[in-house]
Amino acid sequence: MPLKSIPESLWLAETLRLSEARAGTLEDAEACRQARAGGGDLRQRLLVRARWLAQRDGLDRALGHWRQGAALALALLAALALGSGAGLALAALGDGSRPVNLLWALGSLLGLHLLTLAGWALGSLFGAGAGSLLGRLWLDLGQRLARDARSALLGPALLALLGRAGLQRWALGLLSHGLWLLALLAALAVLLVQLATRRYGFVWETTLLPSASFAALIHGLGALPALLGFAQPDLDLLRASGEAVVGGEAARQTWASWLLGVFLVYGLLPRALLALLCLWRWRRGLARLDLDTGHPDYLALRERLLPSSERLGISDAAPAQLYRPQAGSAPAGSARALLVAVELDERQPWPPREASGVEDAGILDDRDSRHRLLERLAGAPPARLLIACDPRRSPDRGTLALLGELARSAGQTRVWLLPAPPGATLDTQRLGDWQAALDALQLAHAGEAPWHWLEHGDD
Structure with a gap:
């Protein structure tokens, strides 16, 4: 049988359909977001989603x-x-x-x-x-x-x-x-x-x-x-x-x-x-040879891939099996730079300073703000992205997954591990956990903000 003549994208999509029919829907928020950003009809978005999940898993x-x-x-x-x-x-x-x-x-x-x-x-x-x-x-x-x-x-x-x-x-x-x-x-x-x-x-x-x-x-x-x-x-x-x-x-x-x-x-x-x-x-x-987009398993994905209206704040059930997040980079769609913070408390001043030519995306402290920013980045990825994190918090799996997803939506990404605010102390063990987790994600990180890199693209 000449297997080389069978399109891989169709084969992978059908394999994922069978897999999800047996074991339940995979965690696919980012895959669906990438498919929606790419546009096209339901068939095209199903293939993009399948290719993304196949590469991830x-x-x-x-x-x-x-x-x-x-x-x-x-x-x-x-x-x-x-x-x-x-x-x-x-x-x-x-x-x-x-x-x-x-x-x-x-x-x-x-x-x-x-x-x-x-x-x-x-x-x-x-x-x-x-x-x-x-x-x-x-x-x-x-x-x-x-x-x-x-x-x-x-x-x-x-x-x-x-x-x-x-x-x-x-x-x-x-x-x-x-x-x-x-x-x-x-x-x-x-x-x-x-x-x-x-x-x-x-x-x-x-x-x-x-x-x-x-x-x-x-x-x-x-x-x-x-x-x-x-x-x-x-x-x-x-x-x-x-x-x-x-x-x-x-x-x-x-x-x-x-x-x-x-x-x-x-x-x-x-x-x-x-x-x-x-x-x-x-x-x-x-x-x-093609997908049966009228199959019930594919129709169940229609609203997520081809929504009749954009909705915010959708809460998905936790997946049965978590995957290890990975960072990466997207081709820069513009020369702009973006600064964003993840879950800061009120004692951390924000924004820390005005930077020339840098857009402030604010603080991501709930699901809605994360969803809105990721949707925005999917259509227009920045050339440089600086993510500020508070190392006094534990580097939980959800935060690390968010960092990896943000990094895949920008040309270059760095993480700024903020110093402790006045009157607070920084646990060195927890700081080491952050550094190890970011190294595993292959994300550059530092205790001082790389302002010159963020503004001009070099150190």
Whole structure:
């Protein structure tokens, strides 16, 4: 299956949908904010949200591991197919010490192939998942080889995405017919080598069934290959081979040509044509591959991603699993500088001084003020952002998450750990906790305000 032709954004969005349907909605306030800032319709915002959450939670890396595991699983299945095909040919002809029973040889070479081909045809006729056995084996083996717990839903999400576009049948069919084609090609190669290097005698035998029926069957099987130039045994050779091994060179070559022709026409040719058909339908159907934005799971996100009106002060339930915040930087949308404080008490003077060309965003002391500032920064990120924090407070997880989110909304960010106000003391242990937490976020910090950097962009 050509996985590279499947858009990663669609695959990740469908995987997140399945994950959230099972475990609940992820903490996605910043992801939704980024999606709203980017604009577009619901589909576009769903894809932006999915990409952001996948990068945050490592799902994009898990997808890379899954692709590697799937490629390795496909290589192993291909090697197994080649080995199985060679084994079928060796078992069908033997070592030349005994005559080759034509019907036993055909049964060995084409029996399992025809059974699975009939199963695929019935599955396609009645709408079942054709090639599901090999497909399920490939998915399970790929998941094991990926060795990444986060990739558990990537396989089911892929099948759901393909099934919605009507591509699952053709994708798994391409996998199934492709592997069978490899097996039959390996068998053909071994047949040619054996027939070229050993002398075989051919015979057909029956005890219970009429000899005339068997002779008619063998003659009928050779009719189509004869149209392609393969030898067709005449009635005298058919009758003689049913009674004993005919040892003449011409007889041996006739039966060898008949066997190869039947193998090509009823074995290789159907698999090759069906593989091409599946490949053609797959390529045509890729244009239909898309999200089902009318799915209830996606409609539940509509108001957050495409709100009918902007509302403030929405309180979301705490997520079942918290993630570790990380800082970063956004491309600066302007040359402006911004100064903001987080949860200061009344004894801390604010703003501490007037700075030339610096905008004061005030003090973030509640959810509404944080939400308004983040929405503002999502549309117009500043070039420089200085965040003032009171190190007498504990660096709790919510504050650190806010710092990381603010940092991702600005070109450059620094944190100013304010000195204690007159009459207050600063706990050195708590100051060390702040410094360690900011180092983990990879945020520059200092006990003195970098005013020159904030105003002019350099130190």
